[in-house]
Amino acid sequence: MTGDFAPLVDVLGRYQDTGQIATLWWRDDDAAAPSPALDCLLALSARHDVPLALAVVPVKAEDGLGKALESAPAVAVLQHGYAHQNYAATGEKKIELGPQRPAQVIVGELATGSLRLEALFGRRALPVLVPPWNRLAPFLLPVLPELGYRGLSQFGPRARVTPVQQLRQVNCHVDPIDWRAGTGFIGPQKAVAALVAHLALRLQAGDGAAGSEPTGLMTHHAVHDEAMRRFLDGLLSLTRGHKAVRWLAAREVFGL
Ligand SMILES: [Zn+2]
Numbered sequence: 695m696t697g698d699f700a701p702l703v704d705v706l707g708r709y710q711d712t713g714q715i716a717t718l719w720w721r722d723d724d725a726a727a728p729s730p731a732l733d734c735l736l737a738l739s740a741r742h743d744v745p746l747a748l749a750v751v752p753v754k755a756e757d758g759l760g761k762a763l764e765s766a767p768a769v770a771v772l773q774h775g776y777a778h779q780n781y782a783a784t785g786e787k788k789i790e791l792g793p794q795r796p797a798q799v800i801v802g803e804l805a806t807g808s809l810r811l812e813a814l815f816g817r818r819a820l821p822v823l824v825p826p827w828n829r830l831a832p833f834l835l836p837v838l839p840e841l842g843y844r845g846l847s848q849f850g851p852r853a854r855v856t857p858v859q860q861l862r863q864v865n866c867h868v869d870p871i872d873w874r875a876g877t878g879f880i881g882p883q884k885a886v887a888a889l890v891a892h893l894a895l896r897l898q899a900g901d902g903a904a905g906s907e908p909t910g911l912m913t914h915h916a917v918h919d920e921a922m923r924r925f926l927d928g929l930l931s932l933t934r935g936h937k938a939v940r941w942l943a944a945r946e947v948f949g950l
Pocket residue numbers: 723724774778826827
């Protein structure tokens with residue numbers, strides 16, 4: 695396992711040599727209810743003292759989830775769409791917040807969902823939208839600040855820091871799950887390669903939108919197997935102790 699992290703150690707060395715800090719953040723999607731898998735995730739965050747942003751599906755969120763988070767002060771809650779329902783036609787890419795339904799319907803759902811998270815999680819719930827499947831119809835973008843959102847998180851290097859006024863976009867860039875092969879771990883080499891690719895891109899991109907974007911790790915606790923948990927444990931341990939790394943809390947990531 696240690697050898698698998700060698701390319702990461704190399705790229706972090708380049709940050710250190712040039713006096714730069716590799717900022718990282720951690721988003722875990724599809725949270726809804728307390729579970730042993732969620733306990734494992736929270737324990738990892740606590741053990742390494744690394745802040746975690748849980749993307750919670752409002753309609754599926756159970757009261758018990760609020761209670762499960764009470765003893766985890768470093769955990770923030772983001773809004774993961776509304777019901778995580780797919781409206782795409784068969785064969786098309788899955789999307790909840792897409793062009794298939796009128797904007798007013800989606801806006802109404804998002805507002806209801808945001809109130810639900812506020813009621814369940816209080817100040818821990820941040821005005822940040824994480825669209826299910828990381829997809830959002832462009833016509834919804836200008837509406838988000840009007841609904842009170844200040845942050846947006848999808849997947850891949852962002853094109854702009856502020857896609858519309860008053861909305862900061864910070865995406866995730868590493869997805870260690872092999873969704874095509876049945877939700878197993880992609881393995882340490884591929885996961886490290888994805889992390890290294892984004893960190894190297896930032897070094898090249900300088901101060902632009904892509905270069906200034908913290909590198910986001912996206913996990914899905916409900917499908918983590920033992921290999922995935924071991925990898926996360928190793929990754930958090932290595933990075934938490936590294937001089938050129940800083941793990942950011944969601945409030946800092948989105949400037950809240
Ligand atoms: Zn999701």
